[in-house]
Amino acid sequence: MVHMKGVDLAQFQFDYDLTWAAVFINADGTVYGRYGSRSVEGPMVYNSLASLKKAMTRVLQLHQNYPANQASLLAKNRPVPKWKQAQEIPGLRSRMQKQLNQAVGPRNCIHCHNIYDGWRNTAYDQGTFSTDDLWVYPLPENIGLQIEVEEGNMIAVVEPNSAAALADLQAAIDCFFDEVMVMVEDLPVRNNRIALLQQLRQLFLEIADISLIQSN
Numbered sequence: 001m002v003h004m005k006g007v008d009l010a011q012f013q014f015d016y017d018l019t020w021a022a023v024f025i026n027a028d029g030t031v032y033g034r035y036g037s038r039s040v041e042g043p044m045v046y047n048s049l050a051s052l053k054k055a056m057t058r059v060l061q062l063h064q065n066y067p068a069n070q071a072s073l074l075a076k077n078r079p080v081p082k083w084k085q086a087q088e089i090p091g092l093r094s095r096m097q098k099q100l101n102q103a104v105g106p107r108n109c110i111h112c113h114n115i116y117d118g119w120r121n122t123a124y125d126q127g128t129f130s131t132d133d134l135w136v137y138p139l140p141e142n143i144g145l146q147i148e149v150e151e152g153n154m155i156a157v158v159e160p161n162s163a164a165a166l167a168d169l170q171a172a173i174d175c176f177f178d179e180v181m182v183m184v185e186d187l188p189v190r191n192n193r194i195a196l197l198q199q200l201r202q203l204f205l206e207i208a209d210i211s212l213i214q215s216n
Contacts, residue, residue, distance in 0.1 A: 004110040005087070005100065010080040015137040016112040019043035022052070024059040026066060031076040032059045035152065040141045051152030058153075083118075086110045091121030173200070 004016075014021045014034050020043070021036035035055045039045035062069060083089045087100050092114060102108050116136070123129040140147050144162020148154040158164050182193045 002109075003104050004112055004115055005104055006085060008084055009086070009115065010077075010084050013078050013081075016115045017136055018112065020047060022055070024056070026063065030066070030070060030073050032062045032073065033076070037147065038137075038139055039147075040139050046140070046147050046149055046152075048149055048152075050150045054150075055152050086115060086118065089115070089118035089122055091123075091125060092118035094125070095121060 011025070011029060012023055013031075014023060014036070015038075018036050018038060021034060023034050024032040026032060033055065035047075035052060037046040062073070086092055092110070093100060095118075096110065096114065099108050099110050104110075120129065120133050123133050142163075144159035144164040145155055146157040146159075148156040158168075180193065182190065182197065184190050184193075
């Protein structure tokens with residue numbers, strides 16, 4: 001695909017800010033996988049022939065075991081978007097009529113990133129826009145990950161005290177707040193648990209102070 005006009009957005013779900021991406025799909029629409037990512041160093045840094053070949057080999061293995069493994073692949077697609085084609089997005093129809101109504105050409109094209117633009121413009125026009133609409137897939141480096149380029153699906157390094165490193169603590173943190181009473185009557189135990197929370201807060205502050213985030 002070199003343009004997004006007429007593309008089924010429910011079927012082709014990927015990061016529309018990518019410069020280049022591959023989606024591997026069974027004839028019945030089941031998604032086997034996606035290939036492509038970005039880097040702060042450039043749009044194609046994490047793409048290589050070696051990793052693409054390995055991705056295709058893994059897809060063939062999935063295909064060989066299909067449909068026995070179909071249930072494990074169902075979550076590869078997110079919920080169906082509200083508009084299934086670019087032409088249906090109000091925020092694009094009102095701003096890109098020429099590109100939508102005329103034949104596709106070098107100067108008359110709906111780019112991948114225009115899909116995101118259309119969704120956000122629609123929310124803005126309808127008065128429903130929020131900061132959540134600005135969310136984009138994070139660059140690996142921005143959350144503390146370094147990708148093994150030649151493998152494609154392997155993480156080479158998780159930076160200490162990064163968002164990725166803290167994500168590994170999610171289960172333990174949830175368990176603490178679900179199962180542990182902090183303000184117990186036993187003063188030494190209470191102080192130890194408060195101190196633990198303060199250490200956890202300090203760890204998160206090394207990434208961001210979420211208390212500064214304003215809600216709508």
